[in-house]
Every structure is written in structure tokens, then in C-alpha cells.
Amino acid sequence: MAAIDSVTTEVLSDERLINVIGRVRDVDGGEGVGEAWWGIPADPPARAASPIVAVIDDLLAPRAIARDADEIERLWFELWDWGYRYADQGIFAMGLSGLDLALWDLKGKRLDQPVAALLGGPIATGIPAYASFPPLRNADLLVSETKRALDHGFTAVKLHELDPELTAHLRDHFGDDLGIMVDVNGHFDPLEAIAHGRRLSELGVIWFEEPVRPMRDRDAIGRVGAAIDCDLAGGENEHTLLDFDDLLSTGALGYLQPEITKIGGLTPARRVSALAELHNVALAPHNFRLGPALYASIQWGFTSTATRWFELPWVPEGAGFSYPAQLPALVDGKVEPLTGPGLGC
Numbered sequence: 001m002a003a004i005d006s007v008t009t010e011v012l013s014d015e016r017l018i019n020v021i022g023r024v025r026d027v028d029g030g031e032g033v034g035e036a037w038w039g040i041p042a043d044p045p046a047r048a049a050s051p052i053v054a055v056i057d058d059l060l061a062p063r064a065i066a067r068d069a070d071e072i073e074r075l076w077f078e079l080w081d082w083g084y085r086y087a088d089q090g091i092f093a094m095g096l097s098g099l100d101l102a103l104w105d106l107k108g109k110r111l112d113q114p115v116a117a118l119l120g121g122p123i124a125t126g127i128p129a130y131a132s133f134p135p136l137r138n139a140d141l142l143v144s145e146t147k148r149a150l151d152h153g154f155t156a157v158k159l160h161e162l163d164p165e166l167t168a169h170l171r172d173h174f175g176d177d178l179g180i181m182v183d184v185n186g187h188f189d190p191l192e193a194i195a196h197g198r199r200l201s202e203l204g205v206i207w208f209e210e211p212v213r214p215m216r217d218r219d220a221i222g223r224v225g226a227a228i229d230c231d232l233a234g235g236e237n238e239h240t241l242l243d244f245d246d247l248l249s250t251g252a253l254g255y256l257q258p259e260i261t262k263i264g265g266l267t268p269a270r271r272v273s274a275l276a277e278l279h280n281v282a283l284a285p286h287n288f289r290l291g292p293a294l295y296a297s298i299q300w301g302f303t304s305t306a307t308r309w310f311e312l313p314w315v316p317e318g319a320g321f322s323y324p325a326q327l328p329a330l331v332d333g334k335v336e337p338l339t340g341p342g343l344g345c
């Protein structure tokens, strides 16, 4: 047994882009580093993290200290079960993610194995990755950022643009070889979403992500999916296994995008990927951080036969994440299995 000696948090921020880091230390001096969801948009931005940090520091840490760091599944279930009646979704599970990822990192480092190896080993030698842009709202900037992403080795980019003619501009400029995904973060009502989705279908996008407001409206998602020709993606704002099953039961999604720092971490993520396999949809883990959360998403994605894409954040030069991690190398547009111990960050 390696008892947990401390659970601590650290908020890293460059003003706009926040990492909420969770650290677990055991009594032997081992350390695991995880990451929680970054928060709820606030002003100043660093305050966004305070509810998540409070979950880890005030609720989870006192219950985790002195427990066996090796019993990740057992501890996860006890904490989740304890918090369930108050918050099986949202802030509590976001905080739990930070602790859970740190425990997996600690275990992998102690055994000197990548986390994917602890889960049976990677199922592929490479999985494609796309460059996920923030909203840019500018045709020239979209072109220059896409060029920069292609030079880095990406073959696909994801836009967060509300005007389909910006997508058309990119298609015209780069031709049909460029993979394009479009994410509108639930911006449209169903009729607007159908009109937008029909235009995106003409432009040959890989997927149309979270088309309707409210973004978890299953009936509306189903109507949009039935009315357009391109695949829908979604799931980053789902939480429990039941939520994912409800969403997948609409039959509307081509791609499922769980966010490992919202659902409670890697421990429940394995059950969500099994659900994607059961419903036979593609898995494309959601992520817009550069840090332990990205690396955990990759370790996890490599353990499911359903995984088709990884999301790598791609922000303009000069903006960036404070956590000292690099984007994983790309080979032919693909991420290869990570070889470092733990999450491999």
C-alpha cells in the first residue's frame, strides 16, 4: 500500500487560458499530476477555477488522504457515491477528474509504465489529430492559422465559427484535402442549425458539432441530424453514463466527444468508451487544454477501438497555456502512443 499523503491544487493562467492542476503525493514521495475542468467563464478569468478548486481542496482531499493510492477504482466509486445525491453532474465531477487523473499518473510513474499500458496497451500505432482553433471570426486569420497548423503536421482543423461562409472561404482556399470540422457550441435554434448544417454538408465537413441550443436537447439534436447530410458530433457537456446512453440512443451522433475533465476522470471514461463501442459510434475525446488533461485523453483514446480523432488545442502564437507541456508529435497527421510513464506529459 502507498497511502495518499497530500492532495493539492494549483491554478495556472495566462489570463484567458486556465489549467486547474491537481497533485497527489504518496507517503513514499511519489507524485502524480492531474487536471480538472478549468471552470466557468468569469471576470477576472482566474476566478473561473475557484469552485472546482474548492471541490478538490475542501471536499475530496480530506476523504482521499491516508487512502491507498493504488485503489483508484474503489476510491473513485466511494467519492462519486458520496457526492452523487448533491452533484452527480457538474462541479463535483469536474473536481473529481483532477484527483482521478493524478492517481492514474502516480500509478503509472510508480510502475514506470504509460497509463495506456496499465489498461491493456494501445489498440493502434497512430490516431489522427486535428488542430482545434478558438473562435477567430476573421477569414485571413483562419487561413494563416490553418497554414501554420498544416506546417506543424495536421491534416484537419476545427473551426468555432458561426458564419458558414468562413468555412466556405477555407474550403475554397485549401481545397478538398483539408479536413474541416465545425463547432458552434450550441449557438443555434433547430431551424437555424438545419440551415447551417445543410451549407456545411455542401462544403464536405467531417462533422457539425453541438448544433443546437440548449446543447443537450436530444429531440432537437435528432431533428437536426435527420435533416442534414453531414455527421453530428457532441457529448462534451454530458456527465454520467446514463447521460451518454440517453444521447447515443437518439441515433443522431456520428462522433461522441466526452470531456475527461468533466465526467470524473479516466476511471469513468473507460466505461463511456465502452458505451460508444456498444452504440457503434466514433469516439473523439474532447479537449481544449495543453497539459495533463490532453495527455490523459490520449492515453484513454488509445485504449478504445472506437477512437477516430484526437482534439489538440491550436491557439494563435503569443497566446498559450502555462503548463509546461508540448503538443505531442504528429506523424502523418497522427498521434502515436505515448511512451513516458504515467500520463506521459
Ligand SMILES: [Mg+2]
Binding pocket: 183, 185, 209, 210, 236
Ligand atoms: Mg465543442
